[in-house]
Amino acid sequence: MTRRTDVVVIGGGQAGLAAGYHLRRLGLDFVIFDAQAEPGGAWQHTWDSLHLFSPAAYSSLPGRLMPPQPGETYPDAAHVVAYLTDYEQRYELPVHRPVRAVGVHRDGELLRVETDSGAWSARAVISATGTWWRPFVPAVPGRTEFQGDQLHTVEYRSASDLAGQKVVVVGGGNSGAQIAADLAHGTDLTWVTLREPRYLADDIDGRALFDHATARRRALDEGRTDTGGVASLDDIVAVPPVREARDAGRLKAQPMFTRLTSTGVEWADGTHADADAIIWCTGFRPALSHLGPLGLRGPRGHIPTHGTQTLAEPRLHLLGYGDWTGPASATLIGVGRPARDAARRIAQLLR
Known part of the structure; x- marks a missing residue:
């Protein structure tokens, strides 16, 4: 019926x-x-x-x-x-x-x-x-060869689950920065991003982002130039845990690797980093x-x-x-x- x-x-x-x-x-x-x-x-x-x-x-x-x-x-x-x-x-x-x-x-x-x-x-x-x-993981060469754990943002829960391990966090957005900051204390962390992390000013939070998006909508409705909305700003909101890890020097990003191996990740110049787990914060x-x-x-x-x-x-x-x-x-x-x-x-x- x-x-x-x-x-x-x-x-x-x-x-x-x-x-x-x-x-x-x-x-x-x-x-x-x-x-x-x-x-x-x-x-x-x-x-x-x-x-x-x-x-x-x-x-x-x-x-x-x-x-x-x-x-x-x-x-x-x-x-x-x-x-x-x-x-x-x-x-x-x-x-x-x-x-x-x-x-x-x-x-x-x-x-x-x-x-x-x-x-x-x-x-x-x-x-x-x-x-x-519907989590997205990019088709990186060697992804099926890696013998450690692979998690997406949706599967990550707590730093205590990975304590003492070598962990690679992939992603330069807010999720990647927050999870990297979460893991910066109790793991051997490698944070990998497509480009150098771009932090919003420390005094900017979701209020400012919403105001920016609203201003864009108003400009479009009135036929004015597209301001680009939130996407035109930098990538990472410096919430307190991210700010603390960044200022303490524990959030140093590496450029994106070119492939996974059975034991970790490898860059174009042959440099290799061992990993027990990879966390894909890739949207x-x-x-x-x-x-x-x-x-x-x-x-x-x-x-x-x-x-x-x-x-x-x-x-x-x-x-x-x-x-x-x-x-x-x-x-x-x-x-x-x-x-x-x-x-x-x-x-x-x-x-």
């Missing part, structure tokens, strides 16, 4: 909850499918020492300020999970879990969402599955396999959108995947505006 609703939201993390908030305010009938067994989205799966870039008040979803965490300027991941759990309950959002969407299909005037617990038909769909579930790709039946991907795998609305299927919106679906839309504070815009467009469509 296929059940029916106005809107299906796929994903119960921060983007899905923000969408639910605005759909509820517009009086639409909707359901949210969350593949996770518990609230909190990807935040419940991060490494132990992860903290936000911004104070709590600047890390909030629409309608509900995140309360400060006692003793912390920048809340940790557990505090975010507690906030998202409370947010979901406070607004009585209809989250069904664990429910995994396996395919979205056109079905006449409706979209049919097939899940592992049955099918739903909807007049519109918001995909808000994020990127955490993510949008988790969009459930949209495959719609055939929306372009030649390079990108789904063209106007804002959050997909061009080839106006009943479908993409939310929270990065700047291409709304400025700073992959952040807690940044997802509110594109979520509001998506909900309003859907309400107009349904009318």
Whole structure:
């Protein structure tokens, strides 16, 4: 039996909850499918020492300020999970879990969402599955030869798991810097980056990044020159643990190696570093396999959108995947505006 609703939201993390908030305010009938067994989205799966870039008040979803965490300027991941759990309950959002969407299909005037617990038909769909579930590891020569452990960011938990080992951390973004700083004390660390690490000024945090992304959106809306958004800034927010490790001289990056060997990594000049483990902090790709039946991907795998609305299927919106679906839309504070815009467009469509 296929059940029916106005809107299906796929994903119960921060983007899905923000969408639910605005759909509820517009009086639409909707359901949210969350593949996770518990609230909190990807935040419940991060490494132990992860903290936000911004104070709590600047890390909030629409309608509900995140309360400060006692003793912390920048809340940790557990505090975010507690906030998202409370947010979901406070607004009585209809989250069904664990429910995994396996395919979205056109079905006449409706979209049919097939899940592992049955099918739903909807007049519109918001995909808000994020990127955490699709980690990217580059095809480096020799990767299958390495005999040690290989982890991605999504699998790293604690420095204590690797204490005393030779560890290579690959990646010059925030995850790479934070995990390298985490490991700088108790391991023999080699940090490898494609280019020299670029730190933002020490007084810049997520508040400034959001303001920069918002200024870019305003400039584009007014027909002015593209400022480049957050991507035009440097790569690493110098949160306190990163700053401390950097200033102590424990975060010295090496250039990218050319291949892996059975015992470690090797550079073009033949220099070799032994490794017990390699941690790939090399980013993510949008988790969009459930949209495959719609055939929306372009030649390079990108789904063209106007804002959050997909061009080839106006009943479908993409939310929270990065700047291409709304400025700073992959952040807690940044997802509110594109979520509001998506909900309003859907309400107009349904009318």
